Amino acid sequence: MNIAIIGATGYSGVELLRFLQHHPHVERCHLYSSSQDGMALSQSFPHTGENRGNVLRKMAIEQIAAANDVVFFATPPGVSSELSPLLIEKGIKVIDLSGDFRLKDGTVYEKWYKRPAAEHSYLQKAVYGLSEWNRTEIRKAQLLANPGCYPTATLLGLAPLVQNGLIEEQSIIVDAKSGVSGAGRKASLNTHFSEINENVKIYKVNEHQHIPEIEQMLKLWNEHIQPITFSTHLIPMTRGIMATIYAQAKVELSLETLLDLYKTSYETAHFVRVRNSGQFPATKEVYGSNYCDIGIAYDERTGRITVVSVIDNLVKGAAGQAVQNFNVMMGWNESEGLKVAPIYP
Ligand SMILES: NC(=O)C1=CN([C@@H]2O[C@H](COP(=O)(O)OP(=O)(O)OC[C@H]3O[C@@H](n4cnc5c(N)ncnc54)[C@H](OP(=O)(O)O)[C@@H]3O)[C@@H](O)[C@H]2O)C=CC1
């Protein structure tokens, strides 16, 4: 099978290549760039080496369709919504890492992303790729909307509570922190070294584009869920997201009950690891891997549940989950190409 990576010169694109170049069912990875046509990928990323196959090709959609079976978009918002329809009509499968097809309601996309939405029929056709909770739909998908990094950590952390109606529906608060690679490779004032080193910044307060994405999924699981409070922080590390989630229990619970629930919910989920009582994950414990690690606490004084969910934003939060979804779409073992342990320390 031949696959295309559009946006291969970005962080998520080159991370896709890391997993797909050794994937047992991928024969060729073709790399596309809108700005570096004809150049070697190693000019942008020397760590990829002088592999002669890694030459960046022109973004010509007809040629991309002719040469590939599956196309991955690792591009900024607005690119896949414009180019995917041409590929879909030719029967090509599309996996989009951007937010263009995640929200079913185009007006919601336009409000939060502040740009025109994809065509309505494609928004309806797209399948939301939260791998662990949407496998049946993902298997049939031709257009796959890969979840955002923060929504992945948050939704995996909240699913057992929300699906089982265990928390007060208006009580969800998510305090999330991300490493700087979450903002992509392009330099910006917010992310350059002297701005972020020895610093912590809150950003997009009550305005983050991932709020409607998280709420959309929570409401599908439980129609009574109310708007959430969701805060994002940029912290001085390269990779990793920690989402610390707070919610009020509806009835008195125990930590033992909650741990049993989480362990049962994720019993067959290869990439979700639930910690034992009193243990909480750190971002370094999933670094470079497709794992989402979860720790849980229950405060008997307040009746509040705390869930800590960590992922690598570029792996489970982007390229890794995209490859996991690719595997599910093709009917292969979900972990093909992703059998890498976290890098530690
Ligand atoms: N970084 C992360 O942790 C996550 C990112 N995402 C999403 O994945 C997508 C890629 O993110 P990321 O890898 O961080 O971004 P980067 O900025 O690192 O890379 C984006 C790439 O897109 C290409 N590109 C830019 N403009 C265009 C255009 N008009 N047409 C075609 N290609 C273009 C560029 O390559 P070239 O100029 O060579 O074409 C660039 O290398 C984004 O939508 C992002 O929101 C999702 C989850 C997590």
Ligand SMILES: CC(=O)N[C@@H](CCC(=O)OP(=O)(O)O)C(=O)O
């Ligand atoms: C640290 C940082 O800046 N992170 C980005 C994540 C962007 C992203 O993943 O964007 P989409 O999911 O919308 O495509 C942000 O908070 O906007």
